[in-house]
Amino acid sequence: MAAPMSMRILVKCNSKLSWGHVKRILNFQRLNVKLYSTEPETSDISNTAFHDFPEFHTEDRRVCFTDGEQFQKLMLKPNQPENAKTLKVAIIGDPNVGKSTLTNRLLKHKILPVSRKANTTRKNTLLVYTEDEYQIEFVDTPGILEPRAKERHHVPSSMAISPDKAASEVDLLGVVVDVKDKFRRNTLSKTVIKILHLHRDVPSILILNKVDAVVNKTVILNSIASLTNKRLGQQKIPVQKYKKTHELISEKQQENFIDSVIANYKTKSGANRSPTESEGDSSVGMVGEGQGTEEGAGKESEHDQWRKYLQRLQKCPDSTVENTGWSNFQDIFIVSALKDDGVDALRDYILSCAKPGNWDYHSSVITCESPNTLAENIVWEKMMDFVKFPVYELEPKITELQWNGNIYWLEIKMDIKCPNKFVQAEVVKEMASIAEEAKAELRSLFKFNVHLKLRVLVKK
Structure with missing residues (x-):
């Protein structure tokens, strides 16, 4: 056995090794690596x-x-500090709006598959982000499909009902909208609105993604008004302010104006309060119909689960889907997951929403x-x-x-x-x-x- 060699000699003798590979070998002391002069x-x-x-x-x-x-790793006892805090967050939305890319950015790891085509994510995926005393459990979900679209694209029933299952098990819902898509940026799909209604006791936030692809930032304000039914929390949005945006020439002026308008809404509506406060009219529908509906789901066939899911959607009153958006969003975030722009502010908000509680996983998971x-x-x-x-x-x-x-x-x-x-x-x-x-x-x-x-x- 030869003695350990320098990096240059190692690469020369081992032609198939890349520079990056050699650096990892030399630096990874735990492996007790022994280098040989021949390959x-x-x-x-x-x-x-x-x-x-x-x-x-x-x-x-x-x-x-x-x-x-x-x-x-999963069997390890959580190594939580005394002031441990935790939160479960589900990322939901239409197909191909950037949910997985955003979740990867929030996690600071590339774990989830990402593609330009829709329905790349096929099931709910749990990811764990641990920082200091915080442990956040993110649930990435498949795109929410209308029932007819599910049948047309031959999507499995288990995949179609996954977002609804995730919404019933979390503390916060993040609804992602592709603000670049001019056909979908001003309207939430009926199924998304119905899921928000069924789980209206779960606080929700609106996340406008792909803002980097929007040239005229003024359209974002129109999207906010439409997606929130001209309301943020319980405060009505003064739409007349949008008329002034045509005077803003530069992109920086537009961004500053949007930030100031949203900050004004938050101040007036108290939208910065803790999202643990329940929103929505509890007199509509059943109080608990958004939770515990899938008990024993593992014993049911996919067909039975799909049938029950459709029945729950049909229970939503027609007045719920007459609007273009959801009136009870707690907060609004404008991000570009691809460029990692605005993601830090979203992550900080999620961390601020965490409540004291025991971690479910070791920090290495x-x-x-x-x-x-x-x-x-x-x-x-x-x-x-x-x-x-x-x-x-x-x-x-x-x-x-x-x-x-x-x-x-x-x-x-x-x-x-x-x-x-x-x-x-x-x-x-x-x-x-x-x-x-x-x-x-x-x-x-x-x-x-x-x-x-x-x-x-x-x-x-």
Whole structure:
């Protein structure tokens, strides 16, 4: 065995190692890394014995390598301080409005799959953000679909009812709207309004996303008036102020005016009060119809759950959906999740809403999702980006995930099952791009070099 080598000599002898990989090897002292002057021949790599994964450390706030390590983390006793505070937040909204991108930014980790196509998120995903004495549990949800759209796009019932389930289990709802979309930025969908009505005892905030793509910022004020039914909290919005915005020429003037108007509304309406105060007219509908409706849902079929969900939506009075928005938003935030603009203010607000309580997870936990699922989601994300037609029927599944202790990388093998040979041929055309992009994302996710092998098959 040779003595430890310098970085330059190491790269020269190990041509397949990148500079970033070498730096991680030299700096990651916990692995007790031993560097060798020679690299195994390419023909021998496939026969190299796979050793145990790196030692588990409870203070590491990172994505786990294996389900066993993930289970260890989830079983750890929460290491909360004496003044611990907690809050559960669900991010809901129409498809493709940037919910997952925003949640990743709030978490400060890229965990959730993100794509330009709608319905990339297929189920509720729990993510945990821990800072000082605060622990915030974010629930990212699939896009809310109208019942007819669900049938038209053949979306599974479990996916369609996931946002409603999340809303019944959280302390705060964040409703995301794509302010760039001129067809949807002034109106909440009927199903979104109905879900807000069913869970009207849960405080909610309005989040206008993709503001970086809006050239004329004055349209944001019109969206705010429409989405809040010209009210913020219980204070009526003076719409006549919007008439003055045509005099604001520069973009900075427009932004300053919008900020001052919103701040004025908050001051008058008392919208900065704690969101624990219940809003809405309790005389409409049943007091508890938004909670505990899915008890025993695991024992029911998807069809029965979907039927009950439709029945609950139908109970909402017609007057609820006659408006273009929701009158009981506690606060409004204008952000660009893609540019990470305004996200810090939103995160600070969420932290301020946290209440004293016990943490549910150890501070090292980021998500409850299996590492295999996270890796499969990344490949799914890249397929959504590169394959031209919808890939909802494709099923990437990991067949092998191992740690190569000799060359210090993760070996991931994955099968992509296609419904027919035509789809298989289309996926194979883009396989080089999919594999390259997915490998880069996996490296970022696991913080280690990754060797990815993808195989495209046809379902039997």
